[in-house]
Amino acid sequence: MINFKKVEQGTLESTINDIFKEQNEQHFEETLERHAEVIAIGAYDGEKIIGGIIAKKEYQNIHVSMLAVSNEYRGQDIGSQLLMEIEKLGRESGIINLTLTTRSYQAVEFYKKAGFSVFGTLDDMPMQGVTKYYFNKRL
Structure with a gap:
């Protein structure tokens, strides 16, 4: 009989990773290495951090999880330059796709202008x- 219970993340994570590894071996001639790596690039005015970008590189994708620039520094292409830094890193390391999400009150037009395409929307989220x-x- 199967039962279900809450468990600590660390306890479960290695089992799930083993299952994913087995799936990869079944579907790909060459096992793809996950190589999950967090990339964090800060934008500074002197010693003061005024914004930045945080992304996760995994397989052949980089997912931008956070990008923000302080209000008083907006309109100076700092956000665009941060995206260009991530793209540069991506191209240098064989990344195929950059992905990200944003909310309707945030930066939809900014990302479109930066060359990103909408591939989905979800109303009333979050x-x-x-x-x-x-x-x-x-890329």
Whole structure:
């Protein structure tokens, strides 16, 4: 009989990773290495951090999880330059796709202008009245 119970993440993670590894071996001639790596690039004005980008490189994808620039520094292409830094790193390491999400009240037009394409939306996510946008940019 199968039963279900809450478990600590660390306890479960190695088992799930083994299952994923087995699936990869079944579906790919060459085992793809996950090589999960967090990339964090700060934007500084002197010694003061004024924004930055945090992304996760995994397999042949980089997913941008956070990008922000302080209000007083917006409109100076700092966000665009941060994205260009991630793209540069991606191209240098054989990345195929950049992905990210944003909310309807955040930076939808900014990402479109930066060459990202919307591949999905989800209404009322994460709360009613907000749309979550899913973006991709093929390198």
